[in-house]
Amino acid sequence: MLIAQIKKMEKIITVKNLVKKFGYFKANDNLTFDVYKGEIFGFLGANGAGKTTTIRILCGLSSPTSGDLKVAGFDIYKETEKIKHNIGYMSQKFSLYEDLTVSENIQLYAGIYGISRKRRKEKEAELLKKLELEDAKNKLIGGLPLGWKQKLAFSVAIFHDPKIVFLDEPTGGVDPITRRKFWDLIYEAANRGITVFVTTHYMDEAEYCNRVSIMDAGKIEALDTPAKLKEIYNAKNMDEVFLKIARK
Protein backbone atom coordinates (compact mmCIF):
# COMPACT_ATOMS: atom_id res chain seq x y z
CA MET A 1 0.00 0.00 0.00
CA LEU A 2 1.41 3.36 -0.93
CA ILE A 3 1.61 6.15 1.55
CA ALA A 4 -0.27 8.39 -0.84
CA GLN A 5 -3.14 5.94 -0.79
CA ILE A 6 -3.15 5.67 2.97
CA LYS A 7 -3.13 9.42 3.44
CA LYS A 8 -6.35 9.67 1.53
CA MET A 9 -7.92 7.13 3.81
CA GLU A 10 -10.09 7.77 6.76
CA LYS A 11 -8.46 8.05 10.17
CA ILE A 12 -9.87 5.52 12.60
CA ILE A 13 -7.66 6.24 15.60
CA THR A 14 -6.28 9.68 16.34
CA VAL A 15 -3.94 10.26 19.23
CA LYS A 16 -2.71 13.73 20.10
CA ASN A 17 -0.22 14.43 22.86
CA LEU A 18 -1.06 11.33 24.87
CA VAL A 19 0.59 11.35 28.28
CA LYS A 20 0.20 8.60 30.86
CA LYS A 21 1.98 8.95 34.17
CA PHE A 22 2.29 6.43 36.95
CA GLY A 23 3.43 8.66 39.78
CA TYR A 24 6.50 10.43 38.37
CA PHE A 25 7.09 7.78 35.74
CA LYS A 26 5.92 8.69 32.25
CA ALA A 27 4.90 5.46 30.53
CA ASN A 28 3.62 7.38 27.52
CA ASP A 29 5.42 10.63 26.87
CA ASN A 30 3.51 12.87 24.51
CA LEU A 31 2.51 10.41 21.80
CA THR A 32 0.93 11.65 18.59
CA PHE A 33 -0.08 9.33 15.76
CA ASP A 34 -2.97 8.31 13.54
CA VAL A 35 -4.12 4.90 12.41
CA TYR A 36 -5.95 4.59 9.10
CA LYS A 37 -8.92 2.47 8.39
CA GLY A 38 -8.13 -1.00 7.12
CA GLU A 39 -4.39 -0.96 7.76
CA ILE A 40 -2.29 -3.29 9.86
CA PHE A 41 -0.52 -1.00 12.26
CA GLY A 42 2.50 -2.45 14.04
CA PHE A 43 3.33 -1.04 17.43
CA LEU A 44 6.89 -2.01 18.26
CA GLY A 45 9.16 -1.42 21.17
CA ALA A 46 11.29 -3.12 23.78
CA ASN A 47 9.81 -4.45 26.99
CA GLY A 48 8.70 -1.56 29.14
CA ALA A 49 8.67 0.92 26.26
CA GLY A 50 4.99 1.67 27.00
CA LYS A 51 3.22 -0.35 24.30
CA THR A 52 0.79 -2.14 26.58
CA THR A 53 -0.02 1.10 28.38
CA THR A 54 -1.05 2.72 25.10
CA ILE A 55 -3.09 -0.25 23.95
CA ARG A 56 -4.93 -0.38 27.27
CA ILE A 57 -5.75 3.30 27.04
CA LEU A 58 -7.08 2.91 23.51
CA CYS A 59 -9.27 0.00 24.65
CA GLY A 60 -10.67 1.95 27.57
CA LEU A 61 -9.07 -0.26 30.20
CA SER A 62 -7.06 2.61 31.56
CA SER A 63 -7.51 6.39 31.44
CA PRO A 64 -4.87 8.72 30.05
CA THR A 65 -3.35 11.46 32.20
CA SER A 66 -3.81 13.91 29.33
CA GLY A 67 -4.18 14.12 25.57
CA ASP A 68 -6.90 14.04 22.91
CA LEU A 69 -7.85 10.60 21.70
CA LYS A 70 -10.48 9.31 19.35
CA VAL A 71 -11.12 5.67 18.60
CA ALA A 72 -13.57 4.66 15.86
CA GLY A 73 -14.79 8.24 15.84
CA PHE A 74 -15.64 8.34 19.54
CA ASP A 75 -14.05 10.40 22.27
CA ILE A 76 -12.08 8.27 24.69
CA TYR A 77 -13.19 10.18 27.78
CA LYS A 78 -16.88 10.59 27.12
CA GLU A 79 -17.84 7.73 24.84
CA THR A 80 -15.91 4.82 26.28
CA GLU A 81 -18.83 2.42 26.14
CA LYS A 82 -19.54 3.26 22.49
CA ILE A 83 -15.92 2.56 21.68
CA LYS A 84 -16.23 -0.84 23.32
CA HIS A 85 -18.95 -1.87 20.90
CA ASN A 86 -16.60 -1.21 18.01
CA ILE A 87 -13.38 -2.81 19.13
CA GLY A 88 -11.99 -6.23 19.83
CA TYR A 89 -9.09 -6.91 22.16
CA MET A 90 -6.72 -9.77 22.71
CA SER A 91 -4.56 -9.35 25.76
CA GLN A 92 -1.01 -10.43 26.29
CA LYS A 93 -2.20 -12.93 28.85
CA PHE A 94 -4.65 -15.53 27.59
CA SER A 95 -7.96 -14.42 29.00
CA LEU A 96 -10.73 -16.68 27.82
CA TYR A 97 -12.26 -18.94 30.46
CA GLU A 98 -10.05 -22.01 30.70
CA ASP A 99 -12.70 -23.90 32.62
CA LEU A 100 -15.32 -23.43 29.91
CA THR A 101 -15.38 -25.30 26.63
CA VAL A 102 -14.43 -23.78 23.29
CA SER A 103 -18.07 -23.48 22.32
CA GLU A 104 -19.13 -22.00 25.68
CA ASN A 105 -16.48 -19.29 25.44
CA ILE A 106 -17.57 -18.35 21.93
CA GLN A 107 -21.23 -18.29 22.91
CA LEU A 108 -20.57 -16.27 26.06
CA TYR A 109 -18.74 -13.48 24.28
CA ALA A 110 -21.04 -13.51 21.28
CA GLY A 111 -23.92 -13.11 23.75
CA ILE A 112 -22.23 -10.22 25.54
CA TYR A 113 -21.86 -8.39 22.21
CA GLY A 114 -25.53 -8.95 21.54
CA ILE A 115 -25.35 -11.34 18.63
CA SER A 116 -28.60 -13.28 18.25
CA ARG A 117 -28.70 -16.92 19.26
CA LYS A 118 -29.27 -18.18 15.76
CA ARG A 119 -26.53 -16.06 14.21
CA ARG A 120 -24.18 -17.09 17.00
CA LYS A 121 -24.62 -20.80 16.25
CA GLU A 122 -24.06 -20.31 12.54
CA LYS A 123 -20.97 -18.20 13.00
CA GLU A 124 -19.55 -20.61 15.54
CA ALA A 125 -19.91 -23.53 13.13
CA GLU A 126 -18.20 -21.51 10.37
CA LEU A 127 -15.40 -20.46 12.66
CA LEU A 128 -14.68 -23.92 14.03
CA LYS A 129 -14.61 -25.29 10.52
CA LYS A 130 -12.18 -22.62 9.40
CA LEU A 131 -9.89 -23.23 12.38
CA GLU A 132 -10.31 -27.01 12.02
CA LEU A 133 -11.34 -27.16 15.64
CA GLU A 134 -14.66 -28.94 15.21
CA ASP A 135 -13.48 -31.90 17.26
CA ALA A 136 -12.43 -29.64 20.11
CA LYS A 137 -15.79 -27.89 20.28
CA ASN A 138 -16.76 -29.41 23.61
CA LYS A 139 -13.29 -29.58 25.11
CA LEU A 140 -12.22 -27.30 27.92
CA ILE A 141 -10.11 -24.51 26.54
CA GLY A 142 -7.55 -24.92 29.32
CA GLY A 143 -6.40 -28.23 27.84
CA LEU A 144 -5.68 -26.94 24.33
CA PRO A 145 -2.17 -26.16 23.01
CA LEU A 146 -1.10 -22.53 23.23
CA GLY A 147 -1.21 -21.96 19.47
CA TRP A 148 -4.86 -23.03 19.33
CA LYS A 149 -5.72 -20.92 22.32
CA GLN A 150 -4.25 -17.85 20.65
CA LYS A 151 -6.15 -18.48 17.45
CA LEU A 152 -9.33 -18.86 19.44
CA ALA A 153 -8.69 -15.74 21.48
CA PHE A 154 -8.15 -13.80 18.25
CA SER A 155 -11.27 -15.26 16.66
CA VAL A 156 -13.34 -14.41 19.73
CA ALA A 157 -11.93 -10.87 19.69
CA ILE A 158 -13.20 -10.33 16.12
CA PHE A 159 -16.31 -12.51 16.39
CA HIS A 160 -18.58 -9.47 16.58
CA ASP A 161 -16.95 -7.87 13.50
CA PRO A 162 -15.42 -4.86 15.25
CA LYS A 163 -13.99 -1.91 13.34
CA ILE A 164 -10.65 -2.24 15.08
CA VAL A 165 -8.94 -5.13 16.81
CA PHE A 166 -6.13 -4.55 19.31
CA LEU A 167 -3.66 -7.39 19.65
CA ASP A 168 -1.18 -7.17 22.50
CA GLU A 169 1.71 -9.50 21.70
CA PRO A 170 -0.61 -12.10 20.23
CA THR A 171 2.06 -14.60 19.22
CA GLY A 172 4.22 -14.70 22.33
CA GLY A 173 5.73 -18.10 23.04
CA VAL A 174 4.80 -20.07 19.93
CA ASP A 175 6.85 -21.55 17.08
CA PRO A 176 7.43 -19.72 13.76
CA ILE A 177 5.03 -21.92 11.80
CA THR A 178 2.18 -21.28 14.23
CA ARG A 179 3.04 -17.60 14.12
CA ARG A 180 2.89 -17.59 10.34
CA LYS A 181 -0.54 -19.23 10.48
CA PHE A 182 -1.67 -16.71 13.01
CA TRP A 183 -0.70 -13.92 10.65
CA ASP A 184 -2.80 -15.53 7.95
CA LEU A 185 -5.75 -14.96 10.26
CA ILE A 186 -4.71 -11.35 10.78
CA TYR A 187 -4.53 -10.77 7.01
CA GLU A 188 -7.91 -12.35 6.59
CA ALA A 189 -9.38 -10.00 9.17
CA ALA A 190 -7.72 -7.02 7.51
CA ASN A 191 -9.19 -8.10 4.16
CA ARG A 192 -12.61 -8.05 5.78
CA GLY A 193 -11.97 -4.40 6.57
CA ILE A 194 -11.00 -4.71 10.22
CA THR A 195 -8.22 -2.35 11.24
CA VAL A 196 -5.50 -4.23 13.10
CA PHE A 197 -3.44 -2.61 15.83
CA VAL A 198 -0.75 -5.06 16.88
CA THR A 199 2.17 -4.95 19.28
CA THR A 200 5.02 -7.36 18.86
CA HIS A 201 8.61 -8.19 19.72
CA TYR A 202 9.25 -10.16 16.58
CA MET A 203 10.84 -8.08 13.87
CA ASP A 204 9.91 -10.51 11.13
CA GLU A 205 6.30 -9.79 12.06
CA ALA A 206 6.96 -6.07 11.69
CA GLU A 207 7.60 -6.74 8.01
CA TYR A 208 4.01 -7.96 7.68
CA CYS A 209 2.58 -4.62 8.82
CA ASN A 210 1.51 -1.77 6.55
CA ARG A 211 3.09 0.76 8.86
CA VAL A 212 5.05 0.41 12.06
CA SER A 213 5.86 2.73 14.90
CA ILE A 214 8.84 2.07 17.10
CA MET A 215 8.67 3.16 20.71
CA ASP A 216 11.49 3.67 23.12
CA ALA A 217 11.21 4.84 26.71
CA GLY A 218 7.64 6.08 26.31
CA LYS A 219 8.26 8.00 23.07
CA ILE A 220 7.63 7.18 19.44
CA GLU A 221 11.03 7.29 17.71
CA ALA A 222 9.97 6.30 14.21
CA LEU A 223 6.76 5.75 12.27
CA ASP A 224 6.53 4.69 8.65
CA THR A 225 6.20 1.73 6.32
CA PRO A 226 8.78 -1.01 6.86
CA ALA A 227 10.34 -0.30 3.45
CA LYS A 228 10.72 3.41 4.18
CA LEU A 229 12.17 2.76 7.64
CA LYS A 230 14.80 0.43 6.19
CA GLU A 231 15.70 3.10 3.69
CA ILE A 232 15.94 5.87 6.27
CA TYR A 233 18.04 3.83 8.67
CA ASN A 234 20.00 2.23 5.87
CA ALA A 235 19.24 -1.25 7.17
CA LYS A 236 18.81 -4.67 5.58
CA ASN A 237 15.88 -5.64 7.72
CA MET A 238 13.64 -4.42 10.53
CA ASP A 239 15.89 -6.04 13.11
CA GLU A 240 18.66 -3.62 12.21
CA VAL A 241 16.26 -0.68 12.19
CA PHE A 242 15.12 -1.58 15.64
CA LEU A 243 18.64 -2.01 17.01
CA LYS A 244 19.74 1.33 15.56
CA ILE A 245 16.83 3.10 17.19
CA ALA A 246 17.20 1.34 20.51
CA ARG A 247 20.96 2.02 20.73
CA LYS A 248 20.62 5.65 19.87
Next chain:
Amino acid sequence: MIFGIPLLQMLILVYAATFDMKKIDMAVIDKDLSTTSRELIAKFDAIPFYNVSSAAFDEKFADEMLLKDEVDIVLVVPANMEKNLIRDDATQLQLLVNAIDGNSAQLTFSYTTSIIADFNKNLIAEWKGIPEFAPPSQVKITESYWYNPELDYKWFMAPGILAILVTLVGMFLAGINLVREKEIGTIEQLNVSPIKKYQFVVSKLVPFWIIGLFDLAFGLVIARLFFDLPIVGSLFLLFSFASVYLIGVLGLGLFLSAISETQQQVMFISYFFLIIFILMGGIFTPVESMPDWAQDINRINPIFYFMRIMRMIVLKGSGFFDLIQEFISLAVLGVSFLSLAIWQYKKTI
Protein backbone atom coordinates in the same frame (compact mmCIF):
# COMPACT_ATOMS: atom_id res chain seq x y z
CA MET B 1 -17.96 -29.37 48.52
CA ILE B 2 -20.57 -26.65 48.64
CA PHE B 3 -23.07 -29.04 50.20
CA GLY B 4 -20.85 -31.48 52.07
CA ILE B 5 -19.10 -28.91 54.21
CA PRO B 6 -22.28 -27.15 55.39
CA LEU B 7 -23.73 -30.56 56.25
CA LEU B 8 -20.75 -31.39 58.44
CA GLN B 9 -20.78 -27.97 60.07
CA MET B 10 -24.49 -28.25 60.78
CA LEU B 11 -24.09 -31.59 62.49
CA ILE B 12 -20.97 -30.70 64.45
CA LEU B 13 -21.84 -27.18 65.49
CA VAL B 14 -25.44 -27.72 66.46
CA TYR B 15 -24.56 -30.64 68.69
CA ALA B 16 -21.47 -29.03 70.13
CA ALA B 17 -22.58 -25.44 70.65
CA THR B 18 -24.99 -26.11 73.43
CA PHE B 19 -25.67 -24.48 76.77
CA ASP B 20 -27.90 -27.32 77.86
CA MET B 21 -27.21 -28.61 81.36
CA LYS B 22 -26.85 -32.31 80.81
CA LYS B 23 -25.07 -33.38 83.95
CA ILE B 24 -24.26 -31.84 87.30
CA ASP B 25 -21.50 -33.44 89.31
CA MET B 26 -22.16 -32.92 92.99
CA ALA B 27 -20.08 -33.71 96.03
CA VAL B 28 -21.79 -33.95 99.38
CA ILE B 29 -20.13 -33.42 102.72
CA ASP B 30 -22.51 -34.91 105.18
CA LYS B 31 -21.40 -34.03 108.71
CA ASP B 32 -24.78 -34.79 110.15
CA LEU B 33 -25.35 -38.36 108.99
CA SER B 34 -28.96 -38.19 110.09
CA THR B 35 -32.09 -39.55 108.47
CA THR B 36 -32.97 -36.12 107.14
CA SER B 37 -29.57 -35.53 105.57
CA ARG B 38 -29.63 -38.96 103.98
CA GLU B 39 -33.07 -38.31 102.61
CA LEU B 40 -31.84 -35.07 101.11
CA ILE B 41 -28.88 -36.80 99.48
CA ALA B 42 -31.10 -39.59 98.24
CA LYS B 43 -33.33 -37.00 96.65
CA PHE B 44 -30.43 -35.62 94.62
CA ASP B 45 -29.29 -39.11 93.82
CA ALA B 46 -32.69 -39.94 92.39
CA ILE B 47 -32.50 -37.12 89.86
CA PRO B 48 -30.88 -38.51 86.71
CA PHE B 49 -28.73 -35.54 85.82
CA TYR B 50 -27.29 -35.14 89.28
CA ASN B 51 -24.26 -37.26 89.70
CA VAL B 52 -23.66 -37.38 93.44
CA SER B 53 -20.15 -38.56 93.18
CA SER B 54 -18.76 -38.85 96.64
CA ALA B 55 -19.48 -38.32 100.23
CA ALA B 56 -16.46 -36.69 101.72
CA PHE B 57 -16.24 -35.61 105.31
CA ASP B 58 -14.16 -32.49 105.22
CA GLU B 59 -14.22 -29.32 103.20
CA LYS B 60 -10.59 -29.65 102.24
CA PHE B 61 -11.32 -32.70 100.17
CA ALA B 62 -14.30 -31.03 98.52
CA ASP B 63 -12.16 -27.98 97.84
CA GLU B 64 -9.66 -30.16 96.02
CA MET B 65 -12.35 -31.67 93.88
CA LEU B 66 -13.56 -28.21 92.91
CA LEU B 67 -10.02 -27.20 92.03
CA LYS B 68 -9.55 -30.24 89.87
CA ASP B 69 -12.82 -29.42 88.14
CA GLU B 70 -14.15 -32.81 89.15
CA VAL B 71 -17.37 -31.44 90.61
CA ASP B 72 -19.63 -28.54 89.74
CA ILE B 73 -21.15 -28.02 93.14
CA VAL B 74 -20.48 -29.02 96.75
CA LEU B 75 -23.30 -29.39 99.24
CA VAL B 76 -22.19 -29.11 102.86
CA VAL B 77 -24.58 -30.47 105.45
CA PRO B 78 -23.44 -29.19 108.85
CA ALA B 79 -23.40 -31.39 111.93
CA ASN B 80 -26.60 -31.27 113.97
CA MET B 81 -28.61 -30.24 110.96
CA GLU B 82 -31.54 -32.47 111.87
CA LYS B 83 -31.35 -31.52 115.53
CA ASN B 84 -31.42 -27.82 114.78
CA LEU B 85 -34.25 -28.30 112.41
CA ILE B 86 -36.40 -30.01 115.02
CA ARG B 87 -35.39 -27.72 117.87
CA ASP B 88 -35.28 -24.33 116.16
CA ASP B 89 -37.40 -24.99 113.11
CA ALA B 90 -34.46 -23.75 111.08
CA THR B 91 -31.07 -24.87 109.84
CA GLN B 92 -28.42 -23.97 107.36
CA LEU B 93 -26.87 -25.68 104.38
CA GLN B 94 -23.86 -24.56 102.41
CA LEU B 95 -23.51 -24.67 98.62
CA LEU B 96 -20.15 -24.12 96.93
CA VAL B 97 -20.48 -23.64 93.20
CA ASN B 98 -17.74 -23.85 90.61
CA ALA B 99 -18.39 -20.60 88.77
CA ILE B 100 -15.75 -20.52 86.04
CA ASP B 101 -18.61 -20.50 83.58
CA GLY B 102 -20.97 -17.98 85.11
CA ASN B 103 -23.90 -19.11 83.09
CA SER B 104 -23.88 -22.74 84.02
CA ALA B 105 -22.92 -21.91 87.62
CA GLN B 106 -26.08 -19.91 88.00
CA LEU B 107 -28.15 -22.64 86.44
CA THR B 108 -26.58 -25.26 88.72
CA PHE B 109 -27.19 -23.11 91.74
CA SER B 110 -30.81 -22.42 90.96
CA TYR B 111 -31.59 -26.02 90.13
CA THR B 112 -30.02 -27.11 93.39
CA THR B 113 -31.74 -24.51 95.58
CA SER B 114 -35.11 -25.28 94.06
CA ILE B 115 -34.61 -28.97 94.84
CA ILE B 116 -33.70 -28.10 98.42
CA ALA B 117 -36.72 -25.81 98.69
CA ASP B 118 -38.89 -28.62 97.47
CA PHE B 119 -37.36 -30.97 100.02
CA ASN B 120 -38.00 -28.38 102.72
CA LYS B 121 -41.64 -28.08 101.74
CA ASN B 122 -42.05 -31.83 101.96
CA LEU B 123 -40.44 -31.84 105.41
CA ILE B 124 -42.86 -29.22 106.67
CA ALA B 125 -45.77 -31.15 105.28
CA GLU B 126 -44.53 -34.38 106.79
CA TRP B 127 -43.79 -33.06 110.25
CA LYS B 128 -46.54 -30.56 110.74
CA GLY B 129 -49.20 -32.15 108.65
CA ILE B 130 -50.71 -30.53 105.61
CA PRO B 131 -51.72 -27.06 106.68
CA GLU B 132 -55.47 -26.54 106.78
CA PHE B 133 -55.11 -23.13 105.29
CA ALA B 134 -52.75 -22.45 102.51
CA PRO B 135 -49.82 -20.47 103.83
CA PRO B 136 -50.43 -16.77 103.23
CA SER B 137 -48.78 -14.77 100.51
CA GLN B 138 -47.55 -17.69 98.54
CA VAL B 139 -47.77 -17.32 94.82
CA LYS B 140 -47.66 -20.58 93.07
CA ILE B 141 -45.85 -20.34 89.79
CA THR B 142 -46.49 -22.81 87.05
CA GLU B 143 -44.45 -22.48 83.94
CA SER B 144 -45.07 -23.34 80.35
CA TYR B 145 -42.33 -22.78 77.80
CA TRP B 146 -43.65 -21.59 74.51
CA TYR B 147 -42.21 -22.26 71.07
CA ASN B 148 -39.62 -24.67 72.37
CA PRO B 149 -41.50 -26.56 75.09
CA GLU B 150 -38.77 -29.07 75.81
CA LEU B 151 -36.16 -26.31 75.94
CA ASP B 152 -34.15 -28.15 73.35
CA TYR B 153 -31.14 -25.97 72.78
CA LYS B 154 -30.57 -27.55 69.38
CA TRP B 155 -33.81 -26.03 68.17
CA PHE B 156 -32.48 -22.62 69.09
CA MET B 157 -29.07 -23.21 67.55
CA ALA B 158 -30.03 -24.97 64.32
CA PRO B 159 -31.73 -21.98 62.63
CA GLY B 160 -28.90 -19.74 63.83
CA ILE B 161 -26.13 -21.96 62.52
CA LEU B 162 -28.03 -22.35 59.28
CA ALA B 163 -28.24 -18.58 58.92
CA ILE B 164 -24.46 -18.41 59.29
CA LEU B 165 -23.82 -21.21 56.82
CA VAL B 166 -25.93 -19.57 54.15
CA THR B 167 -24.04 -16.34 54.77
CA LEU B 168 -20.61 -17.95 54.60
CA VAL B 169 -21.29 -19.84 51.40
CA GLY B 170 -22.73 -16.79 49.71
CA MET B 171 -20.28 -14.14 50.78
CA PHE B 172 -17.04 -16.09 50.39
CA LEU B 173 -17.85 -17.84 47.14
CA ALA B 174 -19.10 -14.73 45.39
CA GLY B 175 -16.24 -12.60 46.66
CA ILE B 176 -13.52 -15.04 45.77
CA ASN B 177 -15.02 -15.71 42.37
CA LEU B 178 -14.86 -12.08 41.28
CA VAL B 179 -11.39 -11.41 42.58
CA ARG B 180 -10.13 -14.63 41.00
CA GLU B 181 -11.10 -13.23 37.62
CA LYS B 182 -8.89 -10.27 38.38
CA GLU B 183 -6.04 -12.57 39.33
CA ILE B 184 -6.16 -14.79 36.25
CA GLY B 185 -6.93 -11.88 33.93
CA THR B 186 -10.21 -13.06 32.41
CA ILE B 187 -11.83 -9.88 33.68
CA GLU B 188 -9.88 -7.86 31.09
CA GLN B 189 -11.67 -9.51 28.24
CA LEU B 190 -14.97 -8.57 29.86
CA ASN B 191 -13.86 -5.04 30.63
CA VAL B 192 -13.16 -4.27 26.98
CA SER B 193 -16.62 -5.52 26.09
CA PRO B 194 -19.68 -3.28 26.20
CA ILE B 195 -21.08 -5.23 29.17
CA LYS B 196 -22.81 -2.94 31.67
CA LYS B 197 -21.52 -2.78 35.21
CA TYR B 198 -24.83 -3.86 36.68
CA GLN B 199 -25.05 -6.76 34.23
CA PHE B 200 -21.67 -7.96 35.33
CA VAL B 201 -22.38 -7.69 39.05
CA VAL B 202 -25.79 -9.31 38.73
CA SER B 203 -24.34 -12.17 36.69
CA LYS B 204 -21.84 -12.72 39.48
CA LEU B 205 -24.61 -12.65 42.07
CA VAL B 206 -27.25 -14.93 40.61
CA PRO B 207 -25.38 -18.27 40.69
CA PHE B 208 -24.43 -17.82 44.34
CA TRP B 209 -27.89 -16.62 45.18
CA ILE B 210 -29.26 -19.91 43.88
CA ILE B 211 -26.59 -21.92 45.67
CA GLY B 212 -27.36 -20.05 48.90
CA LEU B 213 -31.08 -20.77 48.70
CA PHE B 214 -30.36 -24.37 47.84
CA ASP B 215 -28.05 -24.64 50.84
CA LEU B 216 -30.78 -23.24 53.06
CA ALA B 217 -33.26 -25.84 51.82
CA PHE B 218 -30.67 -28.54 52.27
CA GLY B 219 -29.85 -27.36 55.79
CA LEU B 220 -33.51 -27.28 56.80
CA VAL B 221 -33.90 -30.87 55.66
CA ILE B 222 -30.88 -31.87 57.73
CA ALA B 223 -32.21 -30.01 60.77
CA ARG B 224 -35.58 -31.67 60.35
CA LEU B 225 -34.07 -35.15 60.03
CA PHE B 226 -31.42 -34.93 62.70
CA PHE B 227 -32.81 -32.55 65.31
CA ASP B 228 -36.54 -32.91 64.70
CA LEU B 229 -36.61 -29.17 64.22
CA PRO B 230 -40.21 -28.06 63.91
CA ILE B 231 -40.79 -25.65 61.06
CA VAL B 232 -43.82 -23.81 62.35
CA GLY B 233 -43.97 -20.88 59.96
CA SER B 234 -44.39 -20.67 56.23
CA LEU B 235 -41.48 -21.99 54.18
CA PHE B 236 -42.44 -19.66 51.37
CA LEU B 237 -42.07 -16.70 53.71
CA LEU B 238 -38.75 -17.99 54.98
CA PHE B 239 -37.34 -18.34 51.48
CA SER B 240 -38.67 -14.95 50.46
CA PHE B 241 -36.80 -13.38 53.35
CA ALA B 242 -33.72 -15.46 52.57
CA SER B 243 -33.82 -14.23 48.96
CA VAL B 244 -33.75 -10.62 50.05
CA TYR B 245 -31.14 -11.36 52.69
CA LEU B 246 -28.82 -13.10 50.23
CA ILE B 247 -28.89 -10.14 47.87
CA GLY B 248 -27.48 -8.03 50.68
CA VAL B 249 -24.86 -10.53 51.75
CA LEU B 250 -23.74 -11.27 48.21
CA GLY B 251 -23.74 -7.55 47.45
CA LEU B 252 -21.42 -7.02 50.40
CA GLY B 253 -19.16 -9.87 49.28
CA LEU B 254 -19.01 -8.49 45.75
CA PHE B 255 -18.36 -4.99 47.03
CA LEU B 256 -15.43 -6.22 49.10
CA SER B 257 -14.02 -8.11 46.14
CA ALA B 258 -14.51 -5.11 43.87
CA ILE B 259 -12.18 -3.13 46.13
CA SER B 260 -9.69 -5.99 46.57
CA GLU B 261 -6.98 -7.10 44.19
CA THR B 262 -6.16 -10.56 45.51
CA GLN B 263 -7.94 -13.49 47.09
CA GLN B 264 -5.95 -13.02 50.28
CA GLN B 265 -7.21 -9.47 50.62
CA VAL B 266 -10.82 -10.32 50.05
CA MET B 267 -10.66 -13.30 52.41
CA PHE B 268 -9.14 -11.20 55.14
CA ILE B 269 -11.62 -8.34 54.83
CA SER B 270 -14.63 -10.64 54.52
CA TYR B 271 -13.48 -12.58 57.55
CA PHE B 272 -13.15 -9.40 59.54
CA PHE B 273 -16.73 -8.40 58.78
CA LEU B 274 -18.11 -11.89 59.19
CA ILE B 275 -16.66 -12.43 62.66
CA ILE B 276 -18.12 -9.14 63.87
CA PHE B 277 -21.46 -9.73 62.20
CA ILE B 278 -21.77 -13.30 63.43
CA LEU B 279 -20.81 -12.67 67.04
CA MET B 280 -22.95 -9.56 67.22
CA GLY B 281 -25.81 -11.14 65.33
CA GLY B 282 -27.15 -12.89 68.37
CA ILE B 283 -26.32 -16.49 67.70
CA PHE B 284 -25.10 -17.17 71.24
CA THR B 285 -25.98 -14.10 73.22
CA PRO B 286 -29.22 -12.15 73.21
CA VAL B 287 -28.81 -8.90 71.31
CA GLU B 288 -31.15 -7.14 73.75
CA SER B 289 -28.54 -7.40 76.50
CA MET B 290 -25.80 -5.83 74.41
CA PRO B 291 -24.88 -2.19 75.13
CA ASP B 292 -26.72 0.46 73.10
CA TRP B 293 -23.78 1.24 70.81
CA ALA B 294 -23.54 -2.43 69.92
CA GLN B 295 -27.21 -2.53 69.12
CA ASP B 296 -26.71 0.50 66.90
CA ILE B 297 -24.00 -1.32 64.97
CA ASN B 298 -26.40 -4.19 64.55
CA ARG B 299 -28.67 -2.00 62.48
CA ILE B 300 -26.35 -2.54 59.53
CA ASN B 301 -25.69 -6.17 60.40
CA PRO B 302 -27.66 -8.33 57.97
CA ILE B 303 -26.94 -11.46 60.02
CA PHE B 304 -28.69 -9.93 63.02
CA TYR B 305 -31.94 -9.52 61.07
CA PHE B 306 -31.73 -12.86 59.38
CA MET B 307 -30.97 -14.69 62.63
CA ARG B 308 -34.11 -13.23 64.16
CA ILE B 309 -36.17 -13.98 61.10
CA MET B 310 -34.98 -17.57 60.92
CA ARG B 311 -35.78 -18.24 64.55
CA MET B 312 -39.07 -16.40 64.51
CA ILE B 313 -40.42 -18.07 61.40
CA VAL B 314 -39.05 -21.53 62.11
CA LEU B 315 -39.82 -21.75 65.82
CA LYS B 316 -42.67 -19.32 66.36
CA GLY B 317 -44.39 -19.28 63.02
CA SER B 318 -44.27 -15.49 62.80
CA GLY B 319 -45.95 -14.02 59.76
CA PHE B 320 -44.88 -11.30 57.36
CA PHE B 321 -46.43 -8.49 59.39
CA ASP B 322 -44.60 -9.55 62.56
CA LEU B 323 -41.37 -9.14 60.64
CA ILE B 324 -42.11 -6.14 58.49
CA GLN B 325 -39.46 -4.06 60.26
CA GLU B 326 -36.82 -6.68 59.53
CA PHE B 327 -37.99 -6.95 55.96
CA ILE B 328 -37.61 -3.23 55.34
CA SER B 329 -34.18 -3.22 56.94
CA LEU B 330 -32.99 -6.18 54.87
CA ALA B 331 -34.34 -4.64 51.69
CA VAL B 332 -32.54 -1.36 52.41
CA LEU B 333 -29.30 -3.19 53.21
CA GLY B 334 -29.64 -5.32 50.07
CA VAL B 335 -30.11 -2.35 47.79
CA SER B 336 -27.29 -0.44 49.49
CA PHE B 337 -24.71 -3.23 49.38
CA LEU B 338 -25.57 -4.13 45.81
CA SER B 339 -25.33 -0.50 44.70
CA LEU B 340 -21.98 -0.19 46.46
CA ALA B 341 -20.75 -3.26 44.60
CA ILE B 342 -21.89 -1.92 41.22
CA TRP B 343 -20.45 1.49 41.97
CA GLN B 344 -17.10 0.11 43.07
CA TYR B 345 -16.68 -2.36 40.24
CA LYS B 346 -14.46 -0.53 37.82
CA LYS B 347 -14.05 -1.38 34.18
CA THR B 348 -10.78 0.51 34.11
CA ILE B 349 -7.64 -0.27 36.05
